Amino acid sequence: MMNSLSIPKVLQATLISGQYHESSAPSGRLPIQSGFWGEAMNEATDLMHVQQGVAAARAVDAAKIYGHGDAAVRALDGITVEFGSAKYTAIMGPSGSGKSTLLHCMAGLDRLSAGKVFIGDVDLSTLDEKKLTILRRDKVGFVFQAYNLVPTLTASENITLPIDIAGRKPDRSWFDTVIDTVGLRDRLTHRPSELSGGQQQRVAAARALVSRPEIVFADEPTGNLDSKASAELLEFMRKAVGEFGQTIVMVTHDPIAASYADRVVFLADGRVVDEMDAPTADRVLDRMKSLGGE
Numbered sequence: 001m002m003n004s005l006s007i008p009k010v011l012q013a014t015l016i017s018g019q020y021h022e023s024s025a026p027s028g029r030l031p032i033q034s035g036f037w038g039e040a041m042n043e044a045t046d047l048m049h050v051q052q053g054v055a056a057a058r059a060v061d062a063a064k065i066y067g068h069g070d071a072a073v074r075a076l077d078g079i080t081v082e083f084g085s086a087k088y089t090a091i092m093g094p095s096g097s098g099k100s101t102l103l104h105c106m107a108g109l110d111r112l113s114a115g116k117v118f119i120g121d122v123d124l125s126t127l128d129e130k131k132l133t134i135l136r137r138d139k140v141g142f143v144f145q146a147y148n149l150v151p152t153l154t155a156s157e158n159i160t161l162p163i164d165i166a167g168r169k170p171d172r173s174w175f176d177t178v179i180d181t182v183g184l185r186d187r188l189t190h191r192p193s194e195l196s197g198g199q200q201q202r203v204a205a206a207r208a209l210v211s212r213p214e215i216v217f218a219d220e221p222t223g224n225l226d227s228k229a230s231a232e233l234l235e236f237m238r239k240a241v242g243e244f245g246q247t248i249v250m251v252t253h254d255p256i257a258a259s260y261a262d263r264v265v266f267l268a269d270g271r272v273v274d275e276m277d278a279p280t281a282d283r284v285l286d287r288m289k290s291l292g293g294e
């Protein structure tokens with residue numbers, strides 16, 4: 001059935017892995033716990049990660065150069081940055097500062113010119129294309145600004161598409177949790193054309209989260225949404241981090257969106273120029289003004 005579908009090219013790159021059929025790699029993360037003791041365990045797990053220095057993803061001296069000679073553009077100019085496990089990080093910076101390039105290289109959708117990026121302890125530069133595709137499929141979720149839903153599939157089918165392509169069975173109780181958290185229960189049989197922009201973006205976010213990837217990258221996920229739909233999606237992602245231990249890295253130009261994150265990393269000219277913990281929209285706006293932001 002999948003062969004007859006027109007799956008957006010960018011999504012194919014993220015999900016489909018040629019001839020490979022590999023079972024899901026163990027994520028190395030403890031199952032998500034809730035309740036008092038669960039919280040305590042989650043904290044203990046976080047602490048273990050911190051103590052062992054395990055970031056969900058990191059870049060080391062990452063450089064990306066587009067073009068050659070006089071026309072060369074240094075989109076990333078030697079970035080070293082870590083994204084902590086079970087944390088929500090926003091990446092901000094003026095247009096052209098390298099935000100999307102960093103996100104794409106971290107997610108294995110593009111290759112660096114020099115330096116390294118790691119997902120967990122896997123150095124992406126050591127992987128050939130097939131292994132990289134498998135890693136993207138099993139460990140990484142990506143939310144695109146343009147949703148990239150398959151128009152002929154229902155919301156439910158779109159959400160389970162990566163799992164279906166991998167030949168795995170969705171974890172029904174987790175699927176239900178994601179659907180209820182994102183508020184899509186009564187829209188599951190609708191096709192994208194029958195959904196609002198906000199609902200389509202929530203389907204795209206649910207698709208990225210339903211396979212419980214180690215990390216979700218989101219490229220301006222609220223860029224096409226009005227403020228109400230934006231707030232709903234951001235609250236959902238905040239919940240995914242706070243309640244379910246998901247790791248999220250989100251590019252945004254919106255200080256309000258950034259205020260949902262635990263930490264903001266500011267880029268300028270392909271470098272990390274500043275960071276802020278526990279951001280508020282006002283503080284982010286001030287910092288962006290001082291950095292000559294948008």
Ligand code: ADP
Binds near residue numbers: 095
């Ligand atoms: P941001 O997401 O912060 O707007 P980008 O990562 O898109 O920044 O771009 C960083 C720099 O790299 C910009 O100068 C941009 O013009 C350039 N760039 C991005 N993609 C390409 C490409 N495919 N070819 C050439 N230059 C590119």
